[in-house]
Amino acid sequence: MMYTMADTELKPCDLAALETFEFERVLMESTLTGSCYLLGRLHGEPAIVHVQRTAVDPSAAPGIVKEGLESLDVFLDNRPYFSAHALLKRGADALPDLALKLIWPCTDVHIKKYTPQPRRLLTETPELYASIVEPYIASFPPERTAWVHAIIEGRKEAERVLFSAPGDEGFTLLPDLKWDGVSPSALYLTAIARDARIRSLRDLRRAHVPLLRAIRGAAYAVCAERWGVAQGELRLFVHYQPSYYHFHVHVVHVAHEIMAGMAVGQAHMLEDIIGWLELSPEDGPSLLSQMAFTYALGTEHGLYAPLAARQEGEADGFGEH
Ligand code: G7M
Secondary structure, eight states: OOOOHHHHHOOOSSHHHHHTOEEEEEEEEETTTTEEEEEEEETTEEEEEEEEEOOOOTTTHHHHHHHOEEEEEEEEEETTEEEEEEEEOOSTTOOOSEEEEEESSOOHHHHHHTSOOOEEEEEEOHHHIIIIIHHHHHTSOGGGGHHHHHHHTTSSSGGGOOEEEOSTTOEEEEEOTTOOSOOGGGOEEEEEESOTTOOSGGGOOGGGHHHHHHHHHHHHHHHHHHHOOOGGGEEEEEESSOSSSSOEEEEEETTOOOOGGGSBTTEEEHHHHHHHHHTSOSSSOOHHHHSOEEEEEETTSTTHHHHHHHHHHHHHHHHHO
16 A cells, blocks of 8 residues: 555544545444444545444443433333433533544455454464564564554654653553543553564563563553552553564553453463563573464464464374374
8 A cells, every 4th residue: 555645634533534434344343342343445545443332431420310311212111120212411521422443544454353253273382483473573564563653752642641761671651542541440551662673572581571560660650640540450461462563561450351352372461471581591582482372363364374374284294193
């Protein structure tokens, strides 16, 4: 896909642009979250729009029930059970009805990510990392992480940054795209390392322990100060495989119990990672670079086919002996 200066002037995320959205198909829907991903085109480029009803903030709910409703349509009356549809009052302090997310222009990788697909478990040995995964990571064009550099250099989302430590050993802590910063029980932050040489947990070395400890300390302090969320309410973890290869840590309220990104195999507790690094040699490869990782991948993921082919080959080999 080619970008021109004109493209960067176009606004995709405003009402006038969305009116021109050329819908193609629904990629995915979730009855659990009441949301769907739509694929279409905006300004001639492929776009994904995620449409979701906003979550109700428990602290705002009593006010909504008492005086925030415009109308009530009772469709079930069977004492003691009643069900109704309600419309919220409009007004300056009205709550948003929808949380909308847009990816524009989106790539085939985004489309595959949001297309339902079977998931399969694979084991990535250090050899498979060296021969398949590392070249795959190295082949990512730098534009794919342009948004990450824009954050750590303070050009984007600057007003959302919660904590920033400068220098090569620094990091930026800010709310994740998924969290609107409202309900503490939905708290979701991301800490992004400044050092682009750490692409995933495979690149971590013992020398990175101070960085990881600093991220942990900042996350605990910021969450306690700003939202009264205590250390014991926070889960800090790292994805492998992640969706982008610039090291980052997820900081998530423990009340988020059932997110796919927390599946065993994909999520690794920051505490465990620090522990493995502390057991690693001062100089030289860490345990994280020498161990095998087992995780599930969608069958459309760019790594799935090459890894699965190698594993099948090895399984055939075992059969012969
Ligand atoms: O699976 P992985 O560890 O790569 O997770 C990436 C995280 O980055 C997800 O939780 C996304 O919601 C988050 N994220 C992705 N983008 C494109 C952005 C962004 O533009 N801003 C922020 N703040 N978070 C993002």
